[in-house]
Amino acid sequence: MLLYSTLVSAYFGILVRRDRRDQFRLAALIWSAMVGGTLILSFLMYPFPG
Amino acid sequence: MASGAAQENGESLAGTDLVRVTVALAAGFMFPGLGHVVVKRARRGLTFAALILACFGLGLVHDGRLALRDGQQPFLSTLQVVANVGVGAPDVVARWLVYGRPVYSLQGEPSLGAFDERNDILRARARSAVSLYGTAYLWTAGLMNLLLLFEVWDIGVGRRD
Numbered sequence: 001m002l003l004y005s006t007l008v009s010a011y012f013g014i015l016v017r018r019d020r021r022d023q024f025r026l027a028a029l030i031w032s033a034m035v036g037g038t039l040i041l042s043f044l045m046y047p048f049p050g
Numbered sequence: 051m052a053s054g055a056a057q058e059n060g061e062s063l064a065g066t067d068l069v070r071v072t073v074a075l076a077a078g079f080m081f082p083g084l085g086h087v088v089v090k091r092a093r094r095g096l097t098f099a100a101l102i103l104a105c106f107g108l109g110l111v112h113d114g115r116l117a118l119r120d121g122q123q124p125f126l127s128t129l130q131v132v133a134n135v136g137v138g139a140p141d142v143v144a145r146w147l148v149y150g151r152p153v154y155s156l157q158g159e160p161s162l163g164a165f166d167e168r169n170d171i172l173r174a175r176a177r178s179a180v181s182l183y184g185t186a187y188l189w190t191a192g193l194m195n196l197l198l199l200f201e202v203w204d205i206g207v208g209r210r211d
Binding site: 003004007008010011014015018 | 094097098101102104105108183186187190194197198201211
């Protein structure tokens with residue numbers, strides 16, 4: 001998940017932004033959303049039986 | 051920049067070298083990042099090539115499924131094939147390595163248990179514990195490359211620097 005998020009966020013950061021600093025910031029935002037969102041969702045699903 | 055803004059407003063593509071843009075799109079489809087090289091954005095193209103090929107390589111080592119069109123689920127399986135094929139030549143090479151030749155559909159009649167060997171190969175890869183991750187990597191690589199073609203077009207017609 002971490003590796004996948006890193007690749008995808010780097011791709012979109014570079015694709016959407018031109019300035020190096022903006023690219024990094026967008027990539028960090030996307031990465032945080034992907035990893036954080038997954039962790040939050042998995043935590044919310046924890047009480048439900050598999 | 052001025053002509054780029056003009057084109058962004060829906061004005062004509064006059065002055066655009068459509069042959070070069072078409073070649074760039076074809077090159078970009080054939081190999082990730084190559085379209086950017088054609089429109090003189092080699093460094094950017096190499097960066098994207100590295101990202102997409104890394105994603106594709108991770109998909110292969112994680113036993114990702116190289117989708118085959120299945121007559122029983124034509125719509126979904128075709129979308130999967132499109133996502134795979136989007137990465138271009140690396141997908142052809144990967145199919146050659148996995149299936150022995152570049153194949154894109156299942157053959158035979160499943161109800162008779164007569165699917166050919168490519169179905170066995172596909173199922174064997176799908177049985178791997180990490181196959182789902184690998185498949186996600188493969189689809190992502192293909193779709194990222196297809197999305198990249200839009201940027202190649204934008205650069206080619208002067209909408210983007």
